[in-house]
Amino acid sequence: MAESNLMEKIVALCKRRGFVFPGSEIYGGLAGTYDYGPLGAELNNNIKQYWWKTFVYKRRDVYGLNASILMQARVWEASGHTEGFTDPLVEDKVTHKRYRADHLLEEAGVDVHDLSVGQMGEKMRELKLKSPDGNALTEPKIFNLLVEASLGAVEGEKEKVYLRGEITQGVHVNFKNILDSMHPKLPFGIAQIGKAFRNEIVPGNFLYRVREFEQMELQYYVKPDAEEGKRQYEYWKRFSMDWYQGLGIRKENLRFRQHEEHEKAHYAQEAWDIEYNSPMGWKEAWGIHHRGDWDLRRHEEFSGVSLEYLDPDTNERVTPWIIETSGGVGRALLFTLLDAYREDELGGEKRVYLALSPKIAPVKAAIFPLLKNKPELVAKANEVFASLQSQVPSIQFDDNGNIGKRYRRQDEIGTPFCITIDFDTLGEKPELKDTVTLRHRDSGEQERLTVLEAAQRIQSALS
């Protein structure tokens, strides 16, 4: 299967089976936005739950947070976004990496002082400047990635605000609140999942680069000490990779990549990405950044409020360093789907299935009566469905079409288990009364189990 073909197949499957739809579709769409349908919403939630379980519930040193999307504009001044995002930006047309046009020109020996953006564009064309990866560049534009909004009831007196460009700052502005309310000791972390908005120059590649997306982030505060910073950084790098692999993505399709000096964000002392081997090449899936004390110092400076940590053992006041591990939910969902897509032959028939990990699969099990027109089978299937519903989340009932078709439908959405109720369940063979067949998605193998055993089998696969 050609790789580019794979992306098209995923986009089509997502639309056809209710995972992801283009945003505002009946009005002709809105670039860079997507809506999650019933199965996509489920998969999305499962990925977030898996993240929250790993980064919050399983830890004693991490606190959850849910900060506002709207924050005072001053927050973005302090974080460097209003300033840092208003550069003459160009974008690599292939990798979509953004660069400062003035930096690229300076590296090529051009004095950029007094050059307007238009003149920078002319100069770049004249020099046939390429991106550091050797690809064509877009025209430079003065660009701010922050999405603006205005708040207030009176026209003319509205206050300019921004939809947050990253969820990070909501955490740092609450650093003092967490210290005062939870009294944590260093090192500790604050975790958050939430929406972020970016006026991306070129949205594209389906969910990969969108203008509204969700992020999952841990900001981990450590003692400002070189050894400790390095140790924690390495720890969270590995931890993040383990989590990403836990999505069920094949190990060989994930790798670490260190940022080149020119790629590093203004705050980053150290920056590595986890990349996924996608149909578009190796692409950023996740970022692990050593932010130093940049954020706390800047918010201290701009707000006038002390954001120091008082060490209860030494009575020493310090500004902690921050290790950040951060990634997009939609990107994780896209990469998981791309990695799970399989075409094979089962019982002499071609089929498509998603080899999703049961813990994130949108539907955990489907219950079928063997025949739709036998009321006794349907009644028993309904009974099994009701009893399983209280034990297993997100199960489906399907009596539509022949059993083979129903298996194919479930395979295509990645349902790990199908349970069929047949005449033996009703006691046609007395020794099999109240047993069902449990079919495994990937192998197509079936086993005969009691309803209780089937439920246990499913539950253990989910944990």
Ligand code: ATP
């Ligand atoms: P990129 O270089 O791809 O634009 P970034 O380095 O700007 O990403 P960060 O600011 O580090 O990204 O954001 C953290 C994570 O948020 C990324 O690793 C990615 O998973 C996700 N993310 C960032 N921008 C987008 C976007 N436009 N659409 C979807 N997910 C995104």
